[in-house]
Amino acid sequence: MVNFNGELLFEEKVKLSIENRGFKYGDSIFETIKVVNQKVVFWEDHYFRLMASMRMLRMKIPMKFTLEFLEQEILKTVAVQDQSSSFRVRLNVFRKDGGLYTPLTNEINYLIDVKANTYQIKKNYKIDVFKDFYNYSGLLSTIKTNNRMLNTLASIYAKENNLDNCILINENKGVVEVTNGNIFIVKNTVVKTPALTEGCIKGVVRNKVIEILQKNQDYTLEETSISPFEIQKADEVFITNAIIGIQPVSNYKKKVFTTKLSERISSNLKILEVTTA
Known part of the structure; x- marks a missing residue:
């Protein structure tokens, strides 16, 4: 019903x-x-x-x-x-x-x-960039409207190419998000996620992960513009949304990522789900 x-x-x-x-x-x-x-x-x-x-x-x-x-x-x-x-x-x-x-x-x-909710975290999770159309930067793109044509086309592209997800980019060729959530990349002790001005959804779990990282003195968080080339150089990449929590990415093109930080944050997030629900 x-x-x-x-x-x-x-x-x-x-x-x-x-x-x-x-x-x-x-x-x-x-x-x-x-x-x-x-x-x-x-x-x-x-x-x-x-x-x-x-x-x-x-x-x-x-x-x-x-x-x-x-x-x-x-x-x-x-x-x-x-x-x-x-x-x-x-x-x-x-x-x-x-x-x-x-x-x-x-x-x-x-x-x-x-x-x-039947979603299960996937161990092998492959992504790539969707380049056919752009997710234009600006505040209107941060709102979850029903206009999801770009996400639909990128999801079809992912299915046709045996991918689990696609990265959306803006008119400046900067990383925005993936089809169903926000994205974080990790290099050494720096964690980056696209700034809201890049056009990404103002994700609820994105904000929770930012809060967790800001309290962790071992890592520095940056909300900034990210080039797709940075993803290939990253140590770790993970996706966030309200249903899956955190989905680690295992592969981007030929690059294979670790999942150390995403697993730690996922544990912290599950605690928050229980204590703040």
Whole structure:
């Protein structure tokens, strides 16, 4: 079952109009959230990112959209699913129907879709650069809108070339992120991740990893521009997102990476998931 504006419905009963603005214009944003043992992981971070995104896109935030209200709506939807200890939740917010490029209203609808989380960390994980199109830098690219055509094309490219993921680059040929998350590279004691100004999503787990690294005196963290050539010279590369946590990368072209730091951070992240859920 799914949650449409607070009402629990079987998927086949949900009626979205052909005037749906998420469908016609990509006028929609979403959060992908992990729920483990009836606890919403890093919920405050997701909530405040959602609120900031709605404000930036001039969506009208309903008075009832409090931290507590949306958390209960998520848990209400999780409670009617088949039994599982871990779930992948997609909270979609989209402007109400009507208008062309200019909407008739800034009021919104919301939809909560829940699936069992079956992702397993992969031991052999290969990536490469997707060069056909760019992820343009700028603040709008940091928001999780429904316009994911670049991610879709890069994912198809990855599948066609027996890769697990692709690196997206911006108009300056700088590394931005991968198709489904943020990216970190490690060289000696320096850890780099693309700055938000490069166009990467302001990832919740990205922020948690940054916090972990800033407390570790053995490593220096840099949010900066990264050339794809730096990846080939790196000792270690890993990917982050809300569902997988940390996925170490084993191969980039002919380069083979270690996984020492990513395994350490993954352990720290799991502790945070439990203590801050």
